[in-house]
Amino acid sequence: MTTIPNLLGVHALVWVGGWSKDQCREAIKNSAEAGYGLIEIPALDPKSIDVEHTKATLKEFGLKGACSLGLSFDADINNDDSEIAKRGEARLMDALNVVEQLGGDYLGGVIFSALGKYKFPPTKKARDNAVAALKRLAIAAQAKGITLGLEPVNRYESNLLNTGSQALEMIKDIGEPNVVVHLDIYHMNIEEQDLVSPVLEAGNKLGYVHIGASHRGPLGTGNIDFDSFFGALAKIGYKGTITFESFSSTVVAPDLSSTLGIWRNLWTDNKSMAKSAREYIENKIVAAHKN
Numbered sequence: 001m002t003t004i005p006n007l008l009g010v011h012a013l014v015w016v017g018g019w020s021k022d023q024c025r026e027a028i029k030n031s032a033e034a035g036y037g038l039i040e041i042p043a044l045d046p047k048s049i050d051v052e053h054t055k056a057t058l059k060e061f062g063l064k065g066a067c068s069l070g071l072s073f074d075a076d077i078n079n080d081d082s083e084i085a086k087r088g089e090a091r092l093m094d095a096l097n098v099v100e101q102l103g104g105d106y107l108g109g110v111i112f113s114a115l116g117k118y119k120f121p122p123t124k125k126a127r128d129n130a131v132a133a134l135k136r137l138a139i140a141a142q143a144k145g146i147t148l149g150l151e152p153v154n155r156y157e158s159n160l161l162n163t164g165s166q167a168l169e170m171i172k173d174i175g176e177p178n179v180v181v182h183l184d185i186y187h188m189n190i191e192e193q194d195l196v197s198p199v200l201e202a203g204n205k206l207g208y209v210h211i212g213a214s215h216r217g218p219l220g221t222g223n224i225d226f227d228s229f230f231g232a233l234a235k236i237g238y239k240g241t242i243t244f245e246s247f248s249s250t251v252v253a254p255d256l257s258s259t260l261g262i263w264r265n266l267w268t269d270n271k272s273m274a275k276s277a278r279e280y281i282e283n284k285i286v287a288a289h290k291n
């Protein structure tokens with residue numbers, strides 16, 4: 001077996017659309033059996049997660065847990081209204097506590113804004129509110145040994161950060177060492193000039209990576225040039241987590257699936273799909289390090 005420098009993760013929505021005890025166990029068990037070392041658990045509603053049970057199940061299967069979320073429009077730090085921003089910050093603090101209780105060290109995603117289509121560009125005041133809230137969150141996270149990741153997403157899922165450059169600029173404004181760029185190749189394919197320069201620009205501030213196909217279906221299909229991207233990761237010596245994201249109408253999470261526009265059935269057999277995705281990623285990493 002080849003050793004690769006990255007921990008490979010898989011998003012829970014490959015397996016389950018909710019987080020009951022049974023769903024938690026199914027997702028963690030399947031992730032381990034498909035050869036992953038980490039599961040990314042959506043924490044859109046952090047208080048609904050049974051942390052004791054989740055932590056015990058992670059331990060049973062020897063998996064690490066990370067959390068990701070996008071805020072909602074009624075609890076959004078990227079808003080002029082200080083009450084709405086405050087509700088967003090409280091939700092982020094709840095999510096941070098979940099990561100800590102799970103023994104994890106990463107909270108990422110669209111933690112800087114609501115996840116969804118805004119009908120207007122960001123305002124200066126809204127961005128200032130987001131930066132101030134993330135600074136407080138980052139300071140709280142430092143005490144828990146947790147890193148925060150800002151994941152730029154496409155224009156239909158946030159108005160604030162759509163590119164890696166924008167994330168780097170915001171990280172500078174936040175001014176705390178434990179905030180990193182979280183690049184997702186699916187969103188990069190929509191918003192960036194190419195798949196290499198954002199990686200090189202982020203350099204050692206790149207802290208987490210999402211891999212998915214252009215239509216969020218199985219890897220090895222779609223139109224993304226993975227070789228360029230993995231080449232860039234090898235060039236900067238990226239040793240962080242790489243997590244596979246894929247969504248199909250086969251598995252539905254009531255809120256998240258609609259927000260992400262998962263209307264089509266792109267796979268039905270998630271076990272074989274996730275296993276071949278892991279092998280695909282491993283092969284790309286090995287090939288990139290040979291060049």
Ligand code: MN
Nearest residue numbers: 151184210245
């Ligand atoms: Mn992503």
